[in-house]
Amino acid sequence: MSKTLLVTGAAGFIGVNFCNYWLGRYATDRIIGFDILSYAGNRHSLEQAELNDRFEFVAGDILDQTLIETLLRDQKVDDIVHFAAESHVDRSITAPDLFLETNIMGTHSLLKAARQVWLTEQADGRHRFHHVSTDEVYGTLAPQDPAFCETTAYQPNSPYSASKAASDHMVRAYHHTYGLDVTTSNCSNNYGPFHFPEKLIPLCIINILNGKALPIYGDGQQIRDWLYVEDHCRGIDLVLTNGRAGETYNIGGNNEKANIDLVNVLCKLVDEKFNNNPELKQRFPDAPAANQKTSDSLITYVSDRPGHDRRYAVDVSKAHSELGYEPKETFEKGLSKTLNWYLDNENWWRTVLDGSYREWIDEQYGS
Ligand code: NAD
Ligand code: TYD
16 A cells, blocks of 8 residues: 655755655655755755655754644655754764754654644554664674664763654653654664765765865774665665564664774775776866875874764664564675765765855864
């Protein structure tokens, strides 16, 4: 049976990938893509989805409970997939207030709307609220610690992860208190197309192409579990479709890498692409590989992020055994596909960099 999904944060990195994934996979489903179009949301990224008459974009704020309720009623929304958030740890350190407002109050506003329309007015029990969260709620791991599982205690260390943790608890509370059908997925660091260039991988790709420093925080030995965004979208699909109500599922990439190792692999990959394709040297004359240098010459150690979590690793065995989830993309192929996407979509990232983000990044790292 066809469904209508309300996807919040649809114009952000994962939201865009999810809309494209879902429209491609479910030939008769409709998506209402909802987004406030903050600095991180880009309508241009939804070009492919907007070509589809089963996709409709609505600009708005998740804090606008009345608007959300109207959409749930008028558009006969079956399920909500909730991505909308302030998502960048560094921004949460310099300006935490908006994180509390969007991630906690915004999620609560959506929950209230879902309760009002789905439980009070309709009460037909067909609806699900899927909340997209992060592995960062679990805090940090020592080198020998087992990976985070769903029963690991929450110990968030940044204003971002604390706000996501609070939102996870509200989602849980709405299930236990009011009987709302909810699921939550806690995923590791995503990468892939449409990733906003303040995050490590796209930042480094673009800085290499522009011949700018690659800022490595602290000693660069912090470990993240990198998940190709399409694997994440499949994971959400499995949880939304077959996950048990009230449960949380960890979605990871089985792919732990220290930041400095990741950046070195990326540097080599860019150098190889330039060597195999001389046209790139003309397109990006400031890149080291266009000037008989290697990209790793741009690596610059900078002061560490305050409260920087040392290691994240995600145990996916629950999602695997209950739902058949496993990541399919290898890191080498995923990274190469990501790099190719940024090389093929220069217009996208130049447009994004023309926005207010440009000023912020210049303040952080110098122009
Ligand atoms: P993103 O920052 O790229 O996108 C967030 C989107 O939410 C943007 O389009 C923004 O305009 C929108 N938004 C912000 N405030 C809003 C509001 N008040 N109303 C409506 N829309 C609003 O983030 P992302 O990387 O796509 O992450 C999506 C979700 O996945 C977030 O909840 C994040 O916490 C979670 N997550 C992301 C990662 C990752 O590696 N990117 C990892 C774990 C979890
Ligand atoms: P990021 O992409 O911001 O994701 P998160 O903080 O959610 O994990 O950062 C990934 C890792 O890369 C993290 O350990 C911080 C580090 N990092 C740098 O070393 N330099 C940078 O310029 C950025 C943005 C991140």
